[in-house]
Amino acid sequence: MAAQASEKLQNLDLNGQSGDAKASASPAGQAESGEAEDDSDDEKEDGNAAPEAGAGGAAKKKKRRPKKKKKGGAKVQSSPPRVPVSNLFPNNQYPEGEIVEYKNENSYRTTNEEKRYLDRMNNDFLQEYRQAAEVHRQVRQYAQKTIKPGQTLTEIAEGIEDSVRALTGHQGLEEGDSLKGGMGFPCGLSINHCAAHYTPNAGNKMVLQQGDVMKIDFGAHVNGRIVDSAFTMTFDPVYDPLLEAVKDATNTGIREAGIDVRMSDIGAAIQEAMESYEVELNGTMYPVKCIRNLNGHNIDQHVIHGGKSVPIVKGSDQTKMEEGETFAIETFGSTGKGYVREDMETSHYALNPDAPSVPLRLSSAKNLLNVINKNFGTLPFCRRYLDRLGQEKYLLGLNNLVSSGIVQDYPPLCDIKGSYTAQFEHTIVLRPTVKEVISRGDDY
Numbered sequence: 001m002a003a004q005a006s007e008k009l010q011n012l013d014l015n016g017q018s019g020d021a022k023a024s025a026s027p028a029g030q031a032e033s034g035e036a037e038d039d040s041d042d043e044k045e046d047g048n049a050a051p052e053a054g055a056g057g058a059a060k061k062k063k064r065r066p067k068k069k070k071k072g073g074a075k076v077q078s079s080p081p082r083v084p085v086s087n088l089f090p091n092n093q094y095p096e097g098e099i100v101e102y103k104n105e106n107s108y109r110t111t112n113e114e115k116r117y118l119d120r121m122n123n124d125f126l127q128e129y130r131q132a133a134e135v136h137r138q139v140r141q142y143a144q145k146t147i148k149p150g151q152t153l154t155e156i157a158e159g160i161e162d163s164v165r166a167l168t169g170h171q172g173l174e175e176g177d178s179l180k181g182g183m184g185f186p187c188g189l190s191i192n193h194c195a196a197h198y199t200p201n202a203g204n205k206m207v208l209q210q211g212d213v214m215k216i217d218f219g220a221h222v223n224g225r226i227v228d229s230a231f232t233m234t235f236d237p238v239y240d241p242l243l244e245a246v247k248d249a250t251n252t253g254i255r256e257a258g259i260d261v262r263m264s265d266i267g268a269a270i271q272e273a274m275e276s277y278e279v280e281l282n283g284t285m286y287p288v289k290c291i292r293n294l295n296g297h298n299i300d301q302h303v304i305h306g307g308k309s310v311p312i313v314k315g316s317d318q319t320k321m322e323e324g325e326t327f328a329i330e331t332f333g334s335t336g337k338g339y340v341r342e343d344m345e346t347s348h349y350a351l352n353p354d355a356p357s358v359p360l361r362l363s364s365a366k367n368l369l370n371v372i373n374k375n376f377g378t379l380p381f382c383r384r385y386l387d388r389l390g391q392e393k394y395l396l397g398l399n400n401l402v403s404s405g406i407v408q409d410y411p412p413l414c415d416i417k418g419s420y421t422a423q424f425e426h427t428i429v430l431r432p433t434v435k436e437v438i439s440r441g442d443d444y
Contacts, residue, residue, distance in 0.1 A: 002196035094130035184219025184226035224302035245277030267311030289338030336419025348410035364397030
């Protein structure tokens with residue numbers, strides 16, 4: 001989810017987490033090897049039976065023993081995804097993300113005993129992140145295979161969100177259930193010149209077209225550990241250079257990120273990578289520009305926008321990344337001006353944890369605030385989520401909460417009409433010993 005570099009979309013700031021842990025993930029295919037052993041035993045027994053039959057001169061066949069059922073064998077994900085990942089990994093050891101060793105003055109961290117001890121301290125913290133990341137991978141890879149032009153944005157968004165809820169095991173219909181796991185924030189489906197924060201409201205009839213460039217940005221969380229990752233889908237290869245530019249820029253940001261690294265240095269490296277590309281559309285060459293007022297951000301527990309921003313252009317921010325922090329490294333490229341403004345109907349909202357104590361006169365606002373606190377806390381939500389909980393005629397109360405500063409609205413962010421924008425994003429954890437790209441997958 002994008003962080004806009006403006007006062008209105010000021011990042012939420014809560015106590016961050018610290019102290020990550022290294023988990024000894026169970027080897028992939030452990031269950032399969034167990035089955036292989038059982039099969040080999042059966043084959044040995046059948047092999048021993050042959051000489052006996054030959055010696056007796058009879059064509060007797062020894063009865064084949066039925067195979068033993070595997071205990072704790074991994075199940076297979078359904079299509080669409082509906083099997084909770086906790087059933088696929090019954091030992092609660094989830095796959096690691098991409099592990100990147102620190103370099104230069106931080107290279108000692110990989111083998112330092114004190115850092116390795118700190119890394120082992122909070123195994124639960126990492127397993128929650130890895131579980132959420134596995135949910136994200138399985139859902140997005142299914143989405144990449146099945147999303148096609150002609151589908152409505154509502155159908156696409158609800159398909160992704162229903163899958164995330166199923167795989168985390170939290171449907172979010174009971175009070176407080178969404179705080180335990182599920183959607184980290186609403187599924188963003190921003191098309192063409194719209195770069196971020198667009199999801200369909202009730203009644204939206206927009207249909208995905210063959211020539212569209214769609215950014216799919218959604219979060220999955222387990223116990224407030226939000227994995228924020230995004231990708232861009234197109235159906236015309238003419239946009240490939242735009243996507244390559246943004247993917248390269250995001251990977252550059254991930255490569256440059258690390259403990260004690262200054263934000264300005266990361267932004268400069270991202271901009272250099274992004275702006276080395278250009279894309280030809282309808283016979284005209286367009287330079288790919290960084291959208292300079294969109295940033296990456298750190299993530300705190302139950303808070304998608306922490307107090308730090310990761311710029312995607314060169315600047316003077318001397319803030320450093322620190323050990324134990326989690327960051328969403330995201331970049332946006334555009335064929336337009338490289339600057340976004342608020343436009344179109346708002347759908348994204350989030351409770352402001354630092355909201356002033358304001359007396360609410362509207363009973364609808366009071367009731368809605370109670371619903372938001374109990375069901376979402378500081379997690380972002382959208383109007384469809386309120387509809388899903390059975391809330392009706394809430395817009396007056398919602399607008400009152402926004403105008404009172406209790407709830408922050410996040411309108412869609414758009415470059416000039418006629419331009420095309422793309423986004424790629426990953427979540428990284430700066431563990432004491434290594435950098436882990438939690439959301440990395442085979443797709444991107």
